[in-house]
Amino acid sequence: MKSLIADLKSGNFRHVYLLTGEEVYLRDFYRKKLLDALLPDINSMNRNHYEGKGLNEGAIIDQAETMPFFSARRVIDICDSGLFKGSADQLPEYVKKLPDYLYMVFTESEVDKRSRMYKAVKSVGSIVEFQEQTEATLTRWVLKMLGDAGLRIRQNDMSYLLSRTGTDMAHIQMEVNKVICYCHEKGQNVVDVGVLNEVTTERVENRIFDMVAAVTSHNKQLALDLYADLLTLKEPPMRILFLIGRQFQQLLVINEMSAAGHSPSEVASAAGMPPFAVRKNLPVARKYTPEGLRQRIAYCVSQEEAVKTGAMNDQLAVELVLVRLSTT
Numbered sequence: 440m441k442s443l444i445a446d447l448k449s450g451n452f453r454h455v456y457l458l459t460g461e462e463v464y465l466r467d468f469y470r471k472k473l474l475d476a477l478l479p480d481i482n483s484m485n486r487n488h489y490e491g492k493g494l495n496e497g498a499i500i501d502q503a504e505t506m507p508f509f510s511a512r513r514v515i516d517i518c519d520s521g522l523f524k525g526s527a528d529q530l531p532e533y534v535k536k537l538p539d540y541l542y543m544v545f546t547e548s549e550v551d552k553r554s555r556m557y558k559a560v561k562s563v564g565s566i567v568e569f570q571e572q573t574e575a576t577l578t579r580w581v582l583k584m585l586g587d588a589g590l591r592i593r594q595n596d597m598s599y600l601l602s603r604t605g606t607d608m609a610h611i612q613m614e615v616n617k618v619i620c621y622c623h624e625k626g627q628n629v630v631d632v633g634v635l636n637e638v639t640t641e642r643v644e645n646r647i648f649d650m651v652a653a654v655t656s657h658n659k660q661l662a663l664d665l666y667a668d669l670l671t672l673k674e675p676p677m678r679i680l681f682l683i684g685r686q687f688q689q690l691l692v693i694n695e696m697s698a699a700g701h702s703p704s705e706v707a708s709a710a711g712m713p714p715f716a717v718r719k720n721l722p723v724a725r726k727y728t729p730e731g732l733r734q735r736i737a738y739c740v741s742q743e744e745a746v747k748t749g750a751m752n753d754q755l756a757v758e759l760v761l762v763r764l765s766t767t
Contacts, residue, residue, distance in 0.1 A: 440465070440469070440567055440568075440569060442565060442567065443456070443458075443469055443473065443565065443567045446473075446565070447472060447473065447476055450476070452473075452476070452477060452542060453563075453564045453565045454537045454541060454542055454543065454563070454564060455534050455537060455542070455543045455544075455545070455560050455563060455564030455565075456473060456542075456543070456544045456545065456560075456564055456565050456566075456567065457523070457545045457546075457547065457550070457557070457560045457564065457565070457566045457567070458470050458473075458544065458545065458546045458547070458567050458569070459523075459546070459547045459548070459549075459550050459566070459567070459568055459569070460567075460568040460569030460570055461569070461570065461571055462569040462570060462571055462572060462607075462608060463548075463569075463607070463608075463609055464607070464608035464609040464612065465569040465572075465608060466546060466569045467546075469567070469569070470516075470544065470546050473544055474486070474514060474516055474544060477512060477514045477542050477544075478510070478512055478514045478542075483510065484508055485507040485508060485510045485512060485513045485514065486513075486514045486516065487502050487513070487514070487515050487516065488516045488517075488518075489515070489516070489517045489518070489520065490517070490518040490519060490520070491518075491519060491520065492519070492520060492521040492526075493521075494517070494520050494522070496522075496527065496528055496529040496530050497529060499515065499517070499530065500529060500530070500533055502515065503515055503533070503537070503538070503541050503543070504538070506540065507540050511540060512540055512541075512542055513540055513541050513542070514541075514542045514543075514544065515541070515542070515543045515544070516544050516546075517543065517544070517545050517546070518545075518546045518547075519546070519547060519548055520545070520547065521547075521549075522545070522547075522556045523545070523547050523549070523550035523551060523554050523556045523557050524549060524550070524551050524554060525551055525553075525554045525555075527554070527555060527556040530556060530559075531555040531556050531558075531559040532559070534556075534559050534560060534563065534564070535559055535562065535563050537563075543564075545560065571606050571713075572606060572608065573713070574601065574606075574713050574714050574715055577601060577606060577608070577611065577713075578597055578601070580608070580611075581597065581600065581601075581611065581615055582597070584612070584615050584619070585615065585618075585619070585630060588619040588622075588623070589628055590618075590619065590622055590628055590629070590630055591628060591629050591630065592629070592630040592631075593631070596630060596631055596632055596635065598715050599632055599635060600614075600615075600618075600630075600635055600639065601713070601715055602645070602715055602716065602719060603635060603639050603640075603641050603642065603645060604639065604642070605642050605644065606713050614638075614639045614640065617638045617639065618630055618634060618635070618638050618639065621634060621637065621638045622634060643669065643672075643674060643678075643682070644682065646665055646668065646669055647679070647682040647683060647686055648686065648719070648720070648723075649665055650662050650665040650666060650669075650683065650761070651683065651686045651687070651690075651723065652723055653665060653765070654761060654764045654765045655723050655726050655727070657765050657766065658765065659761065659762055659765035659766065662761045662765055663758065663761055663762075666679065666757060666758065666761055670754070675753075676753040676754045676756070676757045677743070677746065677753050679757055680739060680742060680743055680746075680753070680756060680757050680760065681743070683739055683757070683760060683761075684736060684739035684740065684743070687732055687735045687736045687739065688736055689710045689711065689712060689720065690720060690723060690724040690727065690732055691724075691729060691732040691733065691736065692706065692709050692710040693706055693710055693717055693720055693721055693724040694724040694725065694727060694728075694729055694732060695729055696709055696710075697721060697724070697725075703717055703718070735764055738760065738763065738764070739760055742756040742757075742759060742760050743756070
């Protein structure tokens, strides 16, 4: 991302860019900045947009070969084409010898780094991968949004906010905007837990955490009640089962790595969650032995297989997981 920011500041651009990575908000934000920097007029006949799989590569190349009209540049913007998943035929060779007036910006949710298209762009252009942001970066970002709105928040409440929203920046922005509107309407300038509980929407993963915590405490009824709430919210049982299994896998990573003395950031990276989530899960992870966690993971996998082979109903499979793990 630093290289792209440097290009935007200097005005010296590569002729082809690939923007990818799991942080959609940043990816889309910098895609717009790049396109506007290359050619500000979105309605210009020299700026062409293509989106979706099954694009005609020949038609794109024909458009690319058309000289810009009263402009020094032609910009071709291609989104989620699937061309970086091994389906490209003509474009991998074409991007290696683009005309001086032509700039191509690819924005892809999924890429295969072994594909011809990926290797071609890497050889002549710039690949920018937008990763999930750190807790510190997200905190600074949220503090700026709240500060610009004249609001303050304590550190503990900030951690609570992120625990409810997760790390997806688009979702965080939506929830923070709700908080800002609510506080302005109520005439208060401090964001606290009461406001967050009133306004923000809790993630499904948080409910899964509460469910696993109930299982850990052998509170079978609470676990089943939380499961019923998720079904009411139209969450598919198989997704719930997957998330329960993933939660136990993350607990295993936290359990073993924290016992081995690894730093919170190392544990967070290995577990695939932000540090604040590791801190939240650590007390639960310590209630188990590594072997106990592996047994629970294996049972979740066996129930998933039972559903997939038709041996069991999906809703019943999750209920059995919750009942069995609450009593062992």
